[in-house]
Amino acid sequence: MAIFIIRRLVISVLTLLAATFIVYVGTAVSGDPMQDLYGLQDAGDAERQMDERRRVLQLDTPIPLRYLSWLAGLLRGDLGQNIRGQDVSALLANAVAATLQMVIAATVLAIVFGIVTGIASALRQYSGFDYALTFAAFLFFSLPVFWVAVMLKQYVAIEFNNWLRDPVIPGPVILVASAINAVVWMAILGGDRQRRLTTLGVAFAAAAVSLEFLSATQWFADPGLGPVAVLVLAVGAAFGVTFLISGFRYRPPLVSALVAAAVGCGFYLVSEPVLADPSVWMIPLLAMATVATGLAIGYLLGGLQRRQAMVTATATGLLTGGVIMIDYLLQAYAGYAQRVRGRPISTVGSQTPNFQGDFWQAGLDSGGHLLLPTLALMLVSFAVYTRYTRASMLEVMNQDYIRTARAKGLTERTVVTKHGFRNALIPVTTLMAFDFGAVIGGAVITETIFGWQGMGFMFITGLNQVDPAPVMAFFLVAGGSVVVFNMLADIAYAYLDPRIRV
Amino acid sequence: MSTELERTESARASATAPAGVDGIAVVARTQGQMVRRRFFRHRAAIAGMLTLAFVILLAYTSIGFGPVTGWWDKTYVSTGPVIDGGRPTLGLVPNFLGGDGIRLGEHPFGQDNVGKDYFALVMRGTQRSLVIAFLIGIVVTVVGTLVGAIAGFFRGRVEGVLMRLTDTMIAIPTLIFAAVLAAVARGTGNIIVLGIVLGLVTWTNLARLVRGEFLSLREKEFVESARAVGTSPWRIIHKHILPNTVSVITVTATLTVAAGILLETALSFLGLGVQPPDVSLGSLVSQYQTAFQSRPWLFWWPGLFIVAIALSVNFIGDGLRDAFDPRQTRVRA
Numbered sequence: 001m002a003i004f005i006i007r008r009l010v011i012s013v014l015t016l017l018a019a020t021f022i023v024y025v026g027t028a029v030s031g032d033p034m035q036d037l038y039g040l041q042d043a044g045d046a047e048r049q050m051d052e053r054r055r056v057l058q059l060d061t062p063i064p065l066r067y068l069s070w071l072a073g074l075l076r077g078d079l080g081q082n083i084r085g086q087d088v089s090a091l092l093a094n095a096v097a098a099t100l101q102m103v104i105a106a107t108v109l110a111i112v113f114g115i116v117t118g119i120a121s122a123l124r125q126y127s128g129f130d131y132a133l134t135f136a137a138f139l140f141f142s143l144p145v146f147w148v149a150v151m152l153k154q155y156v157a158i159e160f161n162n163w164l165r166d167p168v169i170p171g172p173v174i175l176v177a178s179a180i181n182a183v184v185w186m187a188i189l190g191g192d193r194q195r196r197l198t199t200l201g202v203a204f205a206a207a208a209v210s211l212e213f214l215s216a217t218q219w220f221a222d223p224g225l226g227p228v229a230v231l232v233l234a235v236g237a238a239f240g241v242t243f244l245i246s247g248f249r250y251r252p253p254l255v256s257a258l259v260a261a262a263v264g265c266g267f268y269l270v271s272e273p274v275l276a277d278p279s280v281w282m283i284p285l286l287a288m289a290t291v292a293t294g295l296a297i298g299y300l301l302g303g304l305q306r307r308q309a310m311v312t313a314t315a316t317g318l319l320t321g322g323v324i325m326i327d328y329l330l331q332a333y334a335g336y337a338q339r340v341r342g343r344p345i346s347t348v349g350s351q352t353p354n355f356q357g358d359f360w361q362a363g364l365d366s367g368g369h370l371l372l373p374t375l376a377l378m379l380v381s382f383a384v385y386t387r388y389t390r391a392s393m394l395e396v397m398n399q400d401y402i403r404t405a406r407a408k409g410l411t412e413r414t415v416v417t418k419h420g421f422r423n424a425l426i427p428v429t430t431l432m433a434f435d436f437g438a439v440i441g442g443a444v445i446t447e448t449i450f451g452w453q454g455m456g457f458m459f460i461t462g463l464n465q466v467d468p469a470p471v472m473a474f475f476l477v478a479g480g481s482v483v484v485f486n487m488l489a490d491i492a493y494a495y496l497d498p499r500i501r502v
Numbered sequence: 503m504s505t506e507l508e509r510t511e512s513a514r515a516s517a518t519a520p521a522g523v524d525g526i527a528v529v530a531r532t533q534g535q536m537v538r539r540r541f542f543r544h545r546a547a548i549a550g551m552l553t554l555a556f557v558i559l560l561a562y563t564s565i566g567f568g569p570v571t572g573w574w575d576k577t578y579v580s581t582g583p584v585i586d587g588g589r590p591t592l593g594l595v596p597n598f599l600g601g602d603g604i605r606l607g608e609h610p611f612g613q614d615n616v617g618k619d620y621f622a623l624v625m626r627g628t629q630r631s632l633v634i635a636f637l638i639g640i641v642v643t644v645v646g647t648l649v650g651a652i653a654g655f656f657r658g659r660v661e662g663v664l665m666r667l668t669d670t671m672i673a674i675p676t677l678i679f680a681a682v683l684a685a686v687a688r689g690t691g692n693i694i695v696l697g698i699v700l701g702l703v704t705w706t707n708l709a710r711l712v713r714g715e716f717l718s719l720r721e722k723e724f725v726e727s728a729r730a731v732g733t734s735p736w737r738i739i740h741k742h743i744l745p746n747t748v749s750v751i752t753v754t755a756t757l758t759v760a761a762g763i764l765l766e767t768a769l770s771f772l773g774l775g776v777q778p779p780d781v782s783l784g785s786l787v788s789q790y791q792t793a794f795q796s797r798p799w800l801f802w803w804p805g806l807f808i809v810a811i812a813l814s815v816n817f818i819g820d821g822l823r824d825a826f827d828p829r830q831t832r833v834r835a
Contacts (some may be wrong), residue, residue: 015666019673023682030685138820142812144764144769147805148789157797284767441677445768449791460772463681471682479673486673 001494008490012483016476017071023475024067024468033057033083033466056085057467070472079476080469083461091458092473096305098350101455103443105370106377107436113378114385115428120188121386122393129187133386140383145442149376150451153347157372161343167220169211178207222334230268230320234261237319238312244317246308247374247413256301256313260294264320268327275328277358283325290317329367332360344368348451373446380442381435388431393424427497437482455470535571537749547821550814557811561628564621576609578622578781588613590799612799614790620805624803627783631763631811638762639713641701643755646708647747652738654716655708665713668706679703680765684774691777700762702767708754715747745764749826756819760812767808783808 037050053059058066073080079088121133182204189199214220225233238257246253253328274282294317298310336342339361340352346369355365396402405415444456455474462470531539541547565573566572593606611620653664671679680703687696719725720743728738769775770784783804790800 015670015673018666018670022670023674023678026682026685030682031688138810138813138816142760142764142809142816143769144771144787144805144808144812145789146784146791147765147808148766150787150794150801151805154794232566392811437672437675444677444681445772448772459678460681463685475678478675478678482675483673 004494008487009362012487016479016483019479020071020472020475021067023479024062024070024472025472026068027463027466027468028063030463031466033059035466037253041329046167053083056081057083062351066468070468074476075479079473082470083467088469088473090456091470092477095453095455096477098452099352099443099447099456101366101370102373102446102452102454103436103439105374105431106381106443107439109374110381110385110435110439111432112376115389115425117382118386119416120388120392120422122390122397122424123416124187124190125394127187127190131185132187134390137383137386140379141387145376145380145445146449148379149372149446152372152376153449156375157345158345159290160223160345164220164344167215167218170217174208174211174215176212177211178204181207204326223330225323225330227265227269230323230327231261231265231477232322232325234316235262237261238316241315242312242318244413244417245312245412246305250305252301252303252305253298253309253312256298256309257316259301260297260313260316261320263293263297264290264317264324268320268324275324277360279359287318287321289316290321293317300422328360328361332358332364336361336364339370340365345371347372350452350454371452372452373443373452376446377439377442378448381439384435384438385431387427389424389428392427396420396424399423424495429492429496433482433485436477436485440478440482537825541821544821544824546817550817550821553810554814554818557628557807557814558632561625561632565625565629567629574622574625576619576622578618578626579779580618582613582617582619584613584615584617585609587616588617588620588797588800599745611803612797614800615793615797620803622799623781623786624807627781627786627804628807628811629691630780630782631766631808633693634700634766635759635763635811635815637694637697637703638704638766639755639759641698642708642758642762643751644706645702646667646705646755647712647744647751649705650709650712650742651716654713655720655735655739655743661713664709668709671703671706676703676765677768681771681772681774684769688774689778691780693776693780696766696775700766704758704765708751708758711750711754712747716743717751719743719746721778749822753819753823753826754817756822760815760819763808763812763815 034050034053037046037053058069061069070080079092082088082091117133121130124130182200185203186196186199189195191199235258238254238261242248242254242257248254253273274286291314292313293308297317298313299306301313302309333344336357339355339357340346344364346352350366350369352365352369355362357365401420402415405419406412410418440456443454444459446452447454447456455477458470459474462468462474514619537744547573562572564572564574565576565578585608588609590610590612591605592610593605593607596604609619610622611624613620614623649664649668653661653668664680680700683699684696685702687693687699725742728742733742766775767784767787770782771788773785773788786804787801787808790797794801
């Protein structure tokens, strides 16, 4: 395995070097770097600036030699200077953080939602839900990212911010939203006519009541969850997780999940001193504590279903932790709203300029700025993952070993989660590598539209100015991550699929 | 998998169709005929084909191209007075329902801020995008199939070199690669060069898939027997193996064309693709993105056409994929 990894690493590095040569030469010949200097009024000054630029960009040496000198600089750890003489490494450091936030958020969300909907769609093949989702996936495939981004700017940002001034949900909207919610739940849960009608009614009523409540109390102006809502959500999470993992036939997993939820809520009630303004490392620390507690609860209360109980308790614990964090974020909104004059969803830049605030307010700020670009980037990736997972899951569910599992008497839940899901995921790992490259390309477009000073912006500016140094810096990070992801995908594939001999 | 020639010969041999067990007539069909039947039962693909045909006809006959004039009386370059703030005169709601009546009016898509007719602009942009899409399709098919076939069939050092080249190109994210290379086309200002360049950026996926198919097909008995008889490698490739890879090639090329359209519009949006004074749907969206609040039609029409073209091509590709799949049980061929 180690030799395989090393061999792949070496080949990847060589491939990347060859690719850097292509990109460097392409950039250098793409235009005239002196373009903006031709129109200057003062002939003497123009001449001086042209000479200066010729020196900085080494325009007198042939292009391959320029590439070699860039490569030599790279091996020394120096990324060169851009056309204005600024150090590219410093520019890159600032830019990478912004872009990576966006790209990672979009990728993770697209993977999670895409795989879940793909599996649900495969299990309900040829149903209305499946057709609707297929059509939606095709639509998202065919949407141009830039068009979607501009529409999001208008409808999600500007209109939503306007609505927040008087956050009352009109009656017809409540009815339509509840109806949609009811139809979606009915499609997901399926079943015979009686069950479907019950799901329809319950989902409709629940959505209508909650939305009416939110509207009447003007919740959106001063949101927060409060202990009651946290408890309800935690218990709901416990039931949901148990339903997915072990079912309700045996008690212990459900009991452990509920105990974990109770512990989480108890922690919530006393968490004020710890979570009022936590430092960055407090959150991972708490996450680890949650996992440890969940495992302990499951182990102690699991009885005969110990392994499943540990999983359900841990998952419930983590979900409850998430709910608590959401509550803190929402409660910080009141203070944050004042600073942004009641318009939380921003369309420009990656953060509010000169922003000072505690951990939660900073989180809201990042989130508000991240929301639109991430949404725009996510749509296409989501469609690709859904289609791929659906196709893969369909193929797996038609295999003989699934039929054997059913014939053995396993519950449908076990057949799907333990046998189908894992095998369906194997081809999807190769997709993750390929998709990451597409997301980076999309990030270039979204950064241009939303005015983020990220890597993509650096790339476009560099390309327009025929300046190889920032373009190469961007490509090193982008191409390097694509290559790393490809390698990880190959390794994951070899690890997951026991038929592949490395 | 038998080729078409062998199947038609056997079909001719059993020319009469004997009645089967349940009175269902058993008809011998070639692979091509079966694929065609399955394709024409795929409703989304038919819808896609009709939409695409409609868009192509509309774009090319309305304002004409080259020496041929169209039926639309305005051009995309002539400016004029801005009537009614440039609002579209297209009416879809009939009079008796309280609307303006179904009519086209002077400027069905409206006018931009210097008085150019927006319908003509959008049609011009659509023409450009269609030309580029067509070129991408041809270049991707030719280059991808050639590289994949040679690499897959000959193996050895040739395959090594070709696959390293392909991997190097894959290491560069598509938009980045296209942005850097499109500068070449920018210099010439020729849209055909842009189409070819974009094709040269996107062929790698098809090459990989074709190589995979060739790798598995070259081990089959009919290839072995052809080689034993002394058939030259090129004849084996093009007469025996290539017809069996047609399914992969067609589907992948179609889907690559759809992605290519979106790539070209994205490049034009960033200012790196089709250059002014020529018009592309992407450059129209880019120009008027801030006008969304005051003059939304300037933004909606080009975007809708991009979506329509890409969606139709995607549906056609999906229909082809389902038509070529022999395990498809949903639609009876």
